[in-house]
Amino acid sequence: MSKRKVDFELEDGAAFPGKTYVNELLKPVFKDQRDYLFDAMFMIHRAHTTMLKEQGIITEEDAKQILDGVNQVAKMEKDLLNYMPEYEDLFFLVEAEIAKLIGSDLAGKMHIARSRNDMGEAMYRIVIRDHMIDLLEHLQKLGQSLVTEAEDHIHTIMPAHTHTQPAQPTTFGHYLLAISDNLSRDVERVWQTYHTVNQSPMGAAAITTTGFPISRERMVELLGFDDMMENSYDAIGTGDYLIETALSLVSLMTNMGRWIQEFLRMASNEVGLLKVSDAYVQVSSIMPQKRNPVSLEHSRALASSAVGEGLSVIQMIHNTPYGDIVDTEDDLQPHLYNGFHKASRVSKLLTAVITTMTFNKERALQQAKTNMITITELADVLARDYDVPFRKAHHLSSLVSKKANELKKELDEVTTAQVNEWMVDVQISEKDWKNIIDPKKFIERRSVTGGPNPKVVEEMVKKRKAYWNDLGEKVAGYSTKVESVKNELSKL
Numbered sequence: 001m002s003k004r005k006v007d008f009e010l011e012d013g014a015a016f017p018g019k020t021y022v023n024e025l026l027k028p029v030f031k032d033q034r035d036y037l038f039d040a041m042f043m044i045h046r047a048h049t050t051m052l053k054e055q056g057i058i059t060e061e062d063a064k065q066i067l068d069g070v071n072q073v074a075k076m077e078k079d080l081l082n083y084m085p086e087y088e089d090l091f092f093l094v095e096a097e098i099a100k101l102i103g104s105d106l107a108g109k110m111h112i113a114r115s116r117n118d119m120g121e122a123m124y125r126i127v128i129r130d131h132m133i134d135l136l137e138h139l140q141k142l143g144q145s146l147v148t149e150a151e152d153h154i155h156t157i158m159p160a161h162t163h164t165q166p167a168q169p170t171t172f173g174h175y176l177l178a179i180s181d182n183l184s185r186d187v188e189r190v191w192q193t194y195h196t197v198n199q200s201p202m203g204a205a206a207i208t209t210t211g212f213p214i215s216r217e218r219m220v221e222l223l224g225f226d227d228m229m230e231n232s233y234d235a236i237g238t239g240d241y242l243i244e245t246a247l248s249l250v251s252l253m254t255n256m257g258r259w260i261q262e263f264l265r266m267a268s269n270e271v272g273l274l275k276v277s278d279a280y281v282q283v284s285s286i287m288p289q290k291r292n293p294v295s296l297e298h299s300r301a302l303a304s305s306a307v308g309e310g311l312s313v314i315q316m317i318h319n320t321p322y323g324d325i326v327d328t329e330d331d332l333q334p335h336l337y338n339g340f341h342k343a344s345r346v347s348k349l350l351t352a353v354i355t356t357m358t359f360n361k362e363r364a365l366q367q368a369k370t371n372m373i374t375i376t377e378l379a380d381v382l383a384r385d386y387d388v389p390f391r392k393a394h395h396l397s398s399l400v401s402k403k404a405n406e407l408k409k410e411l412d413e414v415t416t417a418q419v420n421e422w423m424v425d426v427q428i429s430e431k432d433w434k435n436i437i438d439p440k441k442f443i444e445r446r447s448v449t450g451g452p453n454p455k456v457v458e459e460m461v462k463k464r465k466a467y468w469n470d471l472g473e474k475v476a477g478y479s480t481k482v483e484s485v486k487n488e489l490s491k492l
Contacts, residue, residue: 098110199229253346281294380445382426400422
């Protein structure tokens with residue numbers, strides 16, 4: 001054996017666990033387990049012990065003593081728990097603490113027909129569902145704030161953009177409802193994921209269940225799951241609930257990041273449409289005139305960071321074996337918890353910004369009168385009211401905009417006579433031209449389903465209000481169910 005190896009082993013250790021393994025793996029993993037999984041672990045201890053008693057696998061007296069020990073240890077200040085070399089992880093440390101109170105033989109009965117595998121998977125699912133409910137509560141408030149603001153701006157005319165260029169007039173209310181609808185689809189993805197996550201793996205044990213007559217169905221009830229992962233191999237081996245969770249997070253934060261960027265554009269002095277409340281801006285350390293909308297910037301950064309957490313999950317699962325494997329466990333899980341925590345922070349920040357922001361209606365209307373963004377209506381009027389073939393109508397409209405641009409004039413600076421001169425063989429009335437260049441008329445005529453016409457938007461607002469109110473009730477119902485389960489288990 002080389003001297004270098006001998007010296008290293010003298011310093012690091014030659015038997016498990018080596019110092020490097022302790023410092024770089026066991027200690028960090030222990031801390032994550034303590035910080036994230038402690039409460040879920042005790043929920044499972046209580047539920048599993050109760051199920052064993054009900055199935056006659058352990059006696060009533062044994063169950064009572066086990067639960068007494070579990071409840072005493074659960075009262076420990078978890079922040080004071082630290083890794084100890086004699087215990088591999090939090091799981092074994094807790095078992096040892098319970099054994100100190102009730103004896104190792106009795107404490108060992110608590111683990112009949114159970115493995116760290118199914119217990120670990122159940123803990124992860126319990127913690128993730130809590131994060132999902134928390135996030136959904138914040139998203140519901142964000143959705144409500146978007147719709148409430150939209151209702152206030154049903155008549156607020158602004159330019160819509162395509163390819164980052166002024167395109168056609170719309171209203172700020174119409175725009176905010178678009179964001180609300182985008183958000184609602186991500187909410188539905190999170191809900192779908194919640195039900196994928198909220199499945200019980202308990203009773204799968206290591207991977208093939210157990211020879212004891214347990215009731216997996218009872219564990220579903222006691223822990224507040226929707227159902228069970230029926231196939232025990234699937235219960236332990238799958239990572240799809242992690243993938244789906246990560247992807248729902250990535251979709252949500254990617255979509256939100258896009259309109260956060262839009263808000264930042266609107267909040268710039270050059271655009272000057274959106275003003276963030278003083279409560280959520282910071283001034284420059286050297287430039288006293290600055291109002292920096294850093295709340296939006298932080299929201300964008302946090303959203304991007306949350307996307308990174310989700311993508312890390314996908315990368316860690318990619319090409320891993322289908323079965324019990326550490327890649328999907330202690331090193332991966334905090335990425336999801338951190339991602340959801342960041343997503344909740346973004347949602348709360350944006351709710352505050354949207355609820356308190358102001359929108360410059362006059363400036364928005366003025367911008368909607370520039371860049372010839374009502375010219376589409378000329379083509380429509382020619383085709384609809386003057387029986388001009390649409391392609392020719394489109395060509396004539398393009399010609400008018402080109403001529404006006406050459407003169408460096410906006411449409412409202414062009415006379416009807418000039419328009420008729422440019423179009424030659426088609427002559428429109430003064431009234432029609434005045435309506436064509438009016439953004440308000442443009443919007444009023446877009447009265448088909450989903451358009452920016454104020455009456456159409458008003459109907460959409462009613463529907464979206466109902467959606468976000470219903471979501472609030474649904475989230476509250478699931479939150480109450482989960483809290484009820486926790487309370488019932490704490491009484492055992």
